[in-house]
Amino acid sequence: xxxxxxxxxxxxxxxxxHTSVDADNESTTHFGYKTIEKxxxxxxxxxxxxxxxxxxxxxxxLMSFGIxxxxxxxxxxxxxxxxxxxxxxxxxxxxxxxxxxxKLVGREGKVILADINSSxxxxxxxxxxxxxLVQNIEYVQANAEYLPFEENTFDIVTxxxxxxxxxxxxxxxxxxxxxxxxxxxxxxxxxxxxxxELLNKAYDFYSFNILPKMGELVAKDGESYQYLAESIRxxxxxxxxxxxxEKAGFxxxxxxxLTGGVVALHKGYKF
Amino acid sequence: MKPSNNQADTQLSKQLSNQLxxxxxxxxxxxxxxxxxxxxxxxxxxNKALSLNNKSLSFATVAQKTLMLExxxxxxxxxxxxxxxxSPVVIIVRSTIECSDCSIKTSVSTLKKLKxxxxxxxxxxxxxxxxxxxxxIAQQFxxxxxxxxxxxxxxxxxxxxxxxxxKLLQFGNKITKSLLATGKQLEADISEYLVHEKRLxxxxxxxxxxxxxxxxxxxxxDSLSARIDKLVANIAGKQ
Numbered sequence: 001x002x003x004x005x006x007x008x009x010x011x012x013x014x015x016x017x018h019t020s021v022d023a024d025n026e027s028t029t030h031f032g033y034k035t036i037e038k039x040x041x042x043x044x045x046x047x048x049x050x051x052x053x054x055x056x057x058x059x060x061x062l063m064s065f066g067i068x069x070x071x072x073x074x075x076x077x078x079x080x081x082x083x084x085x086x087x088x089x090x091x092x093x094x095x096x097x098x099x100x101x102x103k104l105v106g107r108e109g110k111v112i113l114a115d116i117n118s119s120x121x122x123x124x125x126x127x128x129x130x131x132x133l134v135q136n137i138e139y140v141q142a143n144a145e146y147l148p149f150e151e152n153t154f155d156i157v158t159x160x161x162x163x164x165x166x167x168x169x170x171x172x173x174x175x176x177x178x179x180x181x182x183x184x185x186x187x188x189x190x191x192x193x194x195x196x197e198l199l200n201k202a203y204d205f206y207s208f209n210i211l212p213k214m215g216e217l218v219a220k221d222g223e224s225y226q227y228l229a230e231s232i233r234x235x236x237x238x239x240x241x242x243x244x245x246e247k248a249g250f251x252x253x254x255x256x257x258l259t260g261g262v263v264a265l266h267k268g269y270k271f
Numbered sequence: 272m273k274p275s276n277n278q279a280d281t282q283l284s285k286q287l288s289n290q291l292x293x294x295x296x297x298x299x300x301x302x303x304x305x306x307x308x309x310x311x312x313x314x315x316x317x318n319k320a321l322s323l324n325n326k327s328l329s330f331a332t333v334a335q336k337t338l339m340l341e342x343x344x345x346x347x348x349x350x351x352x353x354x355x356x357x358s359p360v361v362i363i364v365r366s367t368i369e370c371s372d373c374s375i376k377t378s379v380s381t382l383k384k385l386k387x388x389x390x391x392x393x394x395x396x397x398x399x400x401x402x403x404x405x406x407x408i409a410q411q412f413x414x415x416x417x418x419x420x421x422x423x424x425x426x427x428x429x430x431x432x433x434x435x436x437x438k439l440l441q442f443g444n445k446i447t448k449s450l451l452a453t454g455k456q457l458e459a460d461i462s463e464y465l466v467h468e469k470r471l472x473x474x475x476x477x478x479x480x481x482x483x484x485x486x487x488x489x490x491x492x493d494s495l496s497a498r499i500d501k502l503v504a505n506i507a508g509k510q
Contacts, residue, residue, distance in 0.1 A: 070308065073304075074304060074307050077365050077366050080370070102356065135356050
């Protein structure tokens with residue numbers, strides 16, 4: 001498919017409501033706008049992140065004009081993290097949240113940076129070690145659907161810009177629920193659906209016309225950023241994700257739209 | 272039966288989450304992420320100041336402790352946490368309601384009074400300052416802030432060069448001295464006026480009383496004059 005074809009398809013589908021949880025058929029799922037076999041998604045997403053890992057932070061700053069730092073700050077503020085807490089930063093990538101959590105939980109606490117992608121995990125580990133953050137951080141390569149931790153282990157679990165890449169989101173939410181301690185909380189920071197139509201259109205134009213070109217120029221990988229734009233559109237909208245969290249067992253779920261709903265922070269408790 | 276620790280934790284979490292549901296409301300400052308912009312800027316400034324400090328500071332007593340400041344002028348709280356897990360020690364600034372070991376509710380004007388050594392207890396009695404939690408933490412944070420010693424001349428010289436820095440600081444000192452002298456003169460003039468001259472100045476009630484007395488005297492003079500005229504007329508009639 002030529003880039004033009006992809007763009008026209010993107011424009012058609014960009015108006016699709018963000019309510020698709022997973023593909024209709026149980027054995028298939030989405031990879032951006034493509035419907036693929038579930039078994040293939042992990043390796044295809046892995047391919048994207050192996051490709052962008054080294055330029056990930058630079059691209060985040062460029063694409064969001066640095067606002068991703070404020071979204072992450074908001075997540076930390078909403079987490080209510082305390083000294084001594086045990087935190088799981090799932091799909092933690094290059095460790096922005098882990099770095100902050102590590103300082104806040106102190107020597108008595110612990111932060112686990114988990115990511116399914118080894119390249120992202122390596123970049124994150126190198127970055128945090130270069131910052132001198134070594135005392136209370138552990139690194140685990142893990143699939144969010146099958147978390148390799150005991151039940152009732154964590155006070156806080158965060159997943160920032162990672163849930164949309166997970167093949168079976170419901171399974172991942174159930175897995176997160178089980179590793180949270182009673183009283184623990186999950187924070188999901190993820191791209192979502194803008195609240196205003198005008199902003200939605202501008203955002204669509206930016207995502208499908210500018211973002212892939214930026215990716216091509218800086219990370220030499222336009223396709224991965226095309227996937228990024230498509231995966232955002234296929235991700236469940238605010239209310240759907242809230243419902244999914246409730247179905248997984250979370251209580252007192254709420255969400256907060258940031259930057260007009262471009263990003264939303266969902267929060268739920270395990271009691 | 273006493274609730275178990277787990278039940279108590281769960282109840283506490285429920286209470287906190289209720290509070291947070293309110294925080295998760297749709298405040299404009301939240302949508303624009305203003306608290307996060309403010310805390311990021313403050314964090315940068317504070318840690319830069321700490322890195323420029325020449326005096327050794329002790330953070331041992333406030334390690335991993337958090338001070339929350341709720342200013343009347345701001346719609347969001349500011350939390351300052353000392354992180355000693357890495358070297359050098361850094362202060363993390365957040366905007367959250369569930370974090371503090373000590374919290375202070377006050378205004379910027381009251382903070383200025385505190386700096387001017389006005390009694391802490393007096394301000395608390397006047398309801399200008401509300402402190403809850405461990406007050407020692409607030410005092411230790413204040414001590415650290417007051418102990419900061421930064422050699423601005425050396426730092427500035429690194430960026431501007433020696434000669435421009437020297438000239439700039441000379442000019443700055445001159446302006447500061449002149450402003451201080453003007454301030455002192457103004458203070459002396461005002462205090463002299465208040466102590467000596469204010470006593471001599473006629474009050475408005477005194478002016479009113481004087482005006483009344485003048486009016487009374489004028490009416491008495493008028494009636495006396497009328498009486499004299501009447502007497503003169505009587506005498507002239509008899510002759």
